[in-house]
Amino acid sequence: MKNNLLGKRYLVRIFWILILGIIWESIALSGRFSPLIFPSVQNVIESLFKSIISGEIIGETLYSLNLICKSLFIGIIIAMVLSILSVRSKVFEGLVETLIAIAHPLPGIALLPLIILWLGTGSSAIVFIIVHSVVWPMVLNLSTGFKSIPNIYKQLGDNYELGLFEIIRHILIPASFPYFLAGVKIGWARAWRALISAEMVFGAAGGIGGLGWFIFKKRVFMDTAGIYSGLIVIVLIGILVEDMLFNKLEKATVKKWGMSI
Amino acid sequence: MRKKTSIKNIGIILTILFIGLFIISSCNNKDTNETKGYKISIAEQYGLAYAPLQIMKENKIMEKNLPDVEVNWEQLGNTAAIREAMLADKLDVGFMAIPPFLIGWDKGMEWKMASGLSQSPIGLVTYKEDIKTIKDFTKNDRIALPQPGSVQHILLSMACEREFSDAKTLDDLLVTMKHPDGMNALLGRKDITAHFTSPPYIFKELEQDGMHEILSGSEAMGRDFTFIVGVTTNKFHDDNPVVYDAFIKSLHDAIEFIHNNPEESAEILADQYKLPKEEVLEYITWEGMEYNSNIEGIYEFTDFMVRNGYISKKFDDIDDIIWEDVEYEK
Numbered sequence: 001m002k003n004n005l006l007g008k009r010y011l012v013r014i015f016w017i018l019i020l021g022i023i024w025e026s027i028a029l030s031g032r033f034s035p036l037i038f039p040s041v042q043n044v045i046e047s048l049f050k051s052i053i054s055g056e057i058i059g060e061t062l063y064s065l066n067l068i069c070k071s072l073f074i075g076i077i078i079a080m081v082l083s084i085l086s087v088r089s090k091v092f093e094g095l096v097e098t099l100i101a102i103a104h105p106l107p108g109i110a111l112l113p114l115i116i117l118w119l120g121t122g123s124s125a126i127v128f129i130i131v132h133s134v135v136w137p138m139v140l141n142l143s144t145g146f147k148s149i150p151n152i153y154k155q156l157g158d159n160y161e162l163g164l165f166e167i168i169r170h171i172l173i174p175a176s177f178p179y180f181l182a183g184v185k186i187g188w189a190r191a192w193r194a195l196i197s198a199e200m201v202f203g204a205a206g207g208i209g210g211l212g213w214f215i216f217k218k219r220v221f222m223d224t225a226g227i228y229s230g231l232i233v234i235v236l237i238g239i240l241v242e243d244m245l246f247n248k249l250e251k252a253t254v255k256k257w258g259m260s261i
Numbered sequence: 262m263r264k265k266t267s268i269k270n271i272g273i274i275l276t277i278l279f280i281g282l283f284i285i286s287s288c289n290n291k292d293t294n295e296t297k298g299y300k301i302s303i304a305e306q307y308g309l310a311y312a313p314l315q316i317m318k319e320n321k322i323m324e325k326n327l328p329d330v331e332v333n334w335e336q337l338g339n340t341a342a343i344r345e346a347m348l349a350d351k352l353d354v355g356f357m358a359i360p361p362f363l364i365g366w367d368k369g370m371e372w373k374m375a376s377g378l379s380q381s382p383i384g385l386v387t388y389k390e391d392i393k394t395i396k397d398f399t400k401n402d403r404i405a406l407p408q409p410g411s412v413q414h415i416l417l418s419m420a421c422e423r424e425f426s427d428a429k430t431l432d433d434l435l436v437t438m439k440h441p442d443g444m445n446a447l448l449g450r451k452d453i454t455a456h457f458t459s460p461p462y463i464f465k466e467l468e469q470d471g472m473h474e475i476l477s478g479s480e481a482m483g484r485d486f487t488f489i490v491g492v493t494t495n496k497f498h499d500d501n502p503v504v505y506d507a508f509i510k511s512l513h514d515a516i517e518f519i520h521n522n523p524e525e526s527a528e529i530l531a532d533q534y535k536l537p538k539e540e541v542l543e544y545i546t547w548e549g550m551e552y553n554s555n556i557e558g559i560y561e562f563t564d565f566m567v568r569n570g571y572i573s574k575k576f577d578d579i580d581d582i583i584w585e586d587v588e589y590e591k
Contacts, residue, residue, distance in 0.1 A: 023278060036348055036369060113442070120452035121403065121436050202436065216437070220341050220361075220410045221571075222368040 039225040048229035057214060061233055064199070064210035068191050071127045075134035075187060082135070083142035084168060096139060104136040108194045112201060126198045126210075133194040134187040141186065145179025146172055178254045185246055196234070299330040299504045301497075303354040304343045307336060308440070309460040309544050310379040310489045311356060313552050315533045316526055317515040326514070327507035338439065339407065347372065353497035354508065358412030359562045360571070362492050366582055367572035371495040374583045375505075376512055377556040381488040382549035383478040385417065386466045387455040388447065394475055395420055398434060398455075405436045405443035406457040410571065412488065413457040416481040419565055423483075428569045447472075459488070460544055461536070479549075486558025498584060516552045519545065556589040 021041055027033070028040040035043070051057035082099075085092040108129035119125040153175055157167045173180070199212025211230055218226030301323070305314045314334075317323060323332050335352065337343050343355040344365050356378060365372065385404070391397060395417075398404070406413040414435070418428040436453060438446060444462045446453035448469065455475070456466065466472050479485050491512060498505050519526045527542035534541060544550065559582070566572045576582050583589060 019275070019278075034348060034369070113445075116442070116446060117449060121438075121446070122452065217409055220364075220408045222344065222364055222370070 036222065036224050039228065043225040044228040044232070047223070047225035048232060051214075051226065051229060057211075057229070057233060059208055060211050060214040061237070063208050064195060064212070065237070067123060067126055067210065068130065068188075068195055071130035071195075072134060072184075072187060072191055074127070075131045075138060075191070076184065078131065079135050079138035079142055079183070079187075082139045083146060084172065086139075086143050087146040087172070088164070096143070100136050100139060103132070104140075106132075108133045109197050109201070112198070121202050126195065126202060129198045130191045130194045133190045137190060138183040138187045141179050141183030142176065145176030145183075148179070149175040174257075177257075178259055181246070181250060181254065188241065188246075192234070192238070299327060299501070299507075300333070301330060301354065301501075301504050301508060302333040302335065302352045303356075303508075304335045304337050304346065304352050305356050306339070306343070309530075309534075309541075309550065310381045312526070312530055312545055313378060313512065313515040313519055314356065315530055316518055317511055319529045319533070320515070320518070322514050322518075323507060323511040326511050327504065330504065330507065340411065341408070344370070347492075347494055350494070350496065352494075353501075354491060354493045356489050356491050358488060359486070359490055359556075359559060360412050360415040360566060361410060362490060363563060363566055363572050363582075364410055366576075367574060372492050373495065373498070373581075374490045374556060374559075374587060375493045375498070376491045376509060376554045376587060377487040377589075378489040378491055378512070378516075378552065378554070379487070380485055380549065380551040380553070380557070381459055381478075382463065382547060383413065383416070383457070383459040383488065384463055384474040385455055385457045385476040386447065386463060386472055386474050388450050388469075388471050389454050390471065392454070392475060395424055395431065397475075398431060400433070402434055402454040403436050403452050404431060404434050404455045404457060405438040405446055405453045407439065407443075408437050409435070412478075413459075415562065415566065415571070416478050417457055417476070418569065419483075420476055420481040422565070422569070428565075460547070460550065461534070464544060464547070482558060482561060484558065484561065486561065487556045490556055493584070513554055516554060519552050554588060556583070556587065559583075559589060560591075 025041045028035070028038050032038075039047075048057070082092075082096050086096040087093075111129070111132065115125045115128055119128055149172065153171050154167065157171045162170065195210065196212040196215075199210040200216045202209065202213070211234060215227050215230040218224075218230060303314070305311045318332075318334055323330055335346075337346065340357045340361040343352065343357060344361065346352040347355050348365075348370060354375070359374075362372075362374060385395070389402075392402070404417070406417065408414070409432075417431060421430040422428040424430075438453075438456075440458050440462045443453065443456045443458060444466060447456040447466060456462075458466070463474075467474060478488070493505065493508075523542060523546055527538050527545060530536075530545065531538040531541045545552075559579070563572070563575055567575050579589070
């Protein structure tokens, strides 16, 4: 039954994609817009296949995903440390709140000129921008999660004379998991945005520069179909991660534990 | 019952979509070519190579040659933006180097070159003492330039083709940066080891201790060439012959003005660039800085770009890419 529902969802989605595709194609065929602005669907698909076969887009995608994973990992660790500190100590709470107030409104791209001065133009600069855009919303989410845990849980832990790490592992993390998951989701979305914009500015270091660079390169050589094929890959990865990773993770944890519906 | 409503919903959504489409397509249909009053939109970029345009703007030369004309000047950050604005019919005239023009023409943009604007000393500058030619770059070096497909990139590739028989040898070292960012990165003497740039940035860089030029534009190309050309859309040229002629005349007047009155030009430009007048005068009379309407180097750029796959075809006839009465060197 459940499988059926899931299958139906995909059918609906495919149906709508087909409809949108037909509308797109009819606009392209109407000849109202230059193909340099509005390429036809088969041009876009052709260009996508070409860059898959040549391996170009695969290489760039792997490069981007690698950067994202690295930076998300670093971001999650930093966010965990900061929010645990702010829950356990009043002094740190003030510090972390001040840090968030200062850094959260700053878009990573606005920091770009400074980051180039500090770190140069390599991949470490991109990682820095992603970590910056991931950490602050995640700290907000995690510390809200920790704070929403009923105090009695923590007192229970103290009663059992659990150490800091045991409290974190057995009480704080499981009890705030829905917030953690929401934080990771927001982090993932913001990481993508930061990554693509940073890559478009930096260009290739060592010949390969990620999906943002791929799109930029297509732009400067006026390959509009190529720009769309880059966008399609970004959308596909977004859908895959949402459906395969986050939904599965939710099912295996918070839904199974009965913490959310 | 439920099934019925869902079919109805889909029907409603589809109707909305199609109405939306209809509105979008009819919006685009408005008459852009109203004949009362002449209009022209011109895009320039920042740099001394565009000096005649600043003169044309400040002295209102176009307005003198064609009273009642409404001139709209836009300064855009890079060639791709100019190209896209011209494609969307938001601009009539754009100024850029020959390679980006050829890329657009190759992809089907309907435009042609209307005039040359300037030749300019451009070159590759580095702070590293042990780099004397492009052969001395290692895989740890980084070369900043505006973007792939820019004239700087094509010139570097030309030099690579000559030195290494492979135009793409140094492509892995490239970092895309606007001229001012590239200059700051180079002066920081960190990971950006070299910068391919144009005036005034190249002059400022070479003033610094230890900075030296390892490749000039004309060495890369093997001859002098036109750095910036003026390009107009077919639509503008065909629909507005009066404005087109006035524009070409004004452009040539502006070039002549710089030749005849360098001091006065420097004064006008000093305001624009926020530089001292003496410095501007030195720059615009620098050896290799030439303002003229003759276009040079079309064939070399085209042959090289076709040979290395940057564009797919060569023009059959020079008239495919330039308007009538344009001076060019064969």
